[in-house]
Structure formats: C-alpha cells, structure tokens
Amino acid sequence: MATPELTRLERNFVATPDFSRLLAELTERERRLDAGTSSCRPEPVAAIIRRTSRGRQVAFWYLEDGEPKPTWLGPVLQGFANLVTLNDNWDGEGARRIDPTTINRALAAMEEVLPYDASAPSIVPLQNSGLQVEWHRNGKDVEIEFDPTGSVTFYYFDAESGEEHEGRVGPWFATVKEYLNRIW
C-alpha cells in the first residue's frame, strides 16, 4: 500500500530551473522508493512547461509520469511566472525581486496542499521579497505567506461568522488543508 509520502512523490513535481538540485534529490528518492516497491508506472521523465510573462519566457521543470495534470497547474504556473519576471524595484518603493528559493518552496507547497481539481489561488508578491498565495471563495479567505527567511504562515477569515485564525504552518500543512477544505 502506498504511503502518503509515496503518494506525494508519485505526482508531478514542478520547479523552476533554480530548483534543479532538489529535483535531482527527489528523483533519487523516487528511485529508491521504486526499488522497494513493485510498480507498473512508466518511469517519470523530466519535462518542461513554459509560460510567458512581461514579455519573458519562464521554464518550469517537472516529472512527467503520464498522469493528467491538475486543473490548477496552468493558472498556478502563470502566477509564479508573473513573480519570476518582477525586477528589483517592482513596487516603485525599492522592493527587491522575489526570492527564487522562496518561489520554489511555494511551488512545492502547492503540490502538497492542493487536491487535483482545486481552484487555483491568486499568487502575489510581497515587498520583503517573499510571496503569498490566497483563495477567496464563499465569503472565506485563506492565505499562505512564504517569507524569504523560510517562515511560512497562514491566515483564515470567515466573513459571515467573523472567525479568524493566523499562525505558523505546521508539518505537512495540516492546518492549512483543514481551512482550505472549508472553502472548496
């Protein structure tokens, strides 16, 4: 029986070129896991999806395993491409470009938290070089903030009840998944 970890690795994994080191690690881990399990899946191969933003093309590497792509993949990659192409002083107030490592952490998190047919979030830049992904549905808001220091925090708000929560994201995004389940 597949473990949750194996399930995650079986899905497509998306990364910008800066993420090639981690991509290689995951490929190695997957190879090790495959060695201990019997599987009739085709061997995943590295593939590229390209998106254009602000006149520039951004390439995202992922492992193609022949499975259908999640519905959110295209909009999410476009959102991240929009961040990659922001230059220094993108806000006119001296903000630095969005940190590439932070972008790659957020990309990996999307795969962790989003069901196959989830609504795509908005992906927005922060002036501290971090980024935020956010959903606004059915009068409820969920945000995940990725700070360039590595800190990841969440925010939840229900406009009808006034219920509001914020805090650090724990292992495997368990709390965030709970709040996201309230807005689908």
Added chain:
Amino acid sequence: MPDREITDDPAIADHEVLLRRLHADWVVPGDRGRMRITSAAFKNFELSILFLSLMEQQGRSKEDALKGDPDSSLCSVTAGLARQLEQGVIYDTEPPRDPAHGLVIGKKRQSIANCFAREARWEIPSEAPLVAIEAP
C-alpha cells in the same frame, strides 16, 4: 527580527486620508464577481502612503499619485484606522521623497494587513473592477 520602534505623530488627525498605491499584482479576483485588494499591499513595516490633504494643499489631484504608473490603482485608509490597528502615522516629506509622502509604521500581522485590505476604499478606480471572465 526584533520589533522596531513605532513612532506616531499626534498632530496627524484620525480623519486624515492616506492614499496607498496598489501594484497591479495586488488586485486579485474576489468571490462576488469583483476584484479585491490583497492584504499583500499592507504588509510592509514602513508602509508608504501619500497624505490627501497635503496633495490638495499642493494643488495636486489623486491621479497625480499614479503619475508614471498607469497599471497601478489607488485606495485609501484613514490614520484613525491605522492607529486602531496599533500602527503609527508620520510625515516623511524630506526630499527626495514626495512632498506629500508619509509612512504607516508598525508590525503588520496577517490579521492587521487583512483588516486594512477589507477597510480600504477604492479611489482610482472609484469601485472594485469586475472580475474578467476568460473566453472559453
């Protein structure tokens, strides 16, 4: 990072209107067919704003706040709201700053930034734009 000192100028009245420029990426689809302002626009410790009263004294219109930046939008909050959210408000008009420039100073947790985003009033455009629906 330790919290920095929060300063506030008590000479600035609570009803002062503070204009905040919105980068195009800070306006996102909401859930009622309208765009909305993301809390990301209100997270900086030192949040850059323009005092509407100073701009008016200087004979400038709100549109002047977006000069040279046609893709951006403009919203406003009040100094009173900022203080309710434990922020300080100060003038910051020394050159090379804009002569109407100011700062909203303070740590902005996500709940604070979201309160700013919910309470902010649209200035340019005057109401939240409709969410664009992509053709099939």
